[in-house]
Amino acid sequence: MNKNFRRIIFKAIGLAMGVATLVLNIIKPLEGKNAISLLSIGLICLAIDQLENK
16 A cells, blocks of 8 residues: 555544544534544554654
């Protein structure tokens, strides 16, 4: 897989998880553990992207 394509995917997942958490919280208040799970997945993807960049 192309390295640039993989970086875009990881960044897109990180952004999508943040937006999903916000939208789901607006529609119906999320439980804390569900919001933390979504945000953790996004943070992990962004961390992987940064680690591969170095």
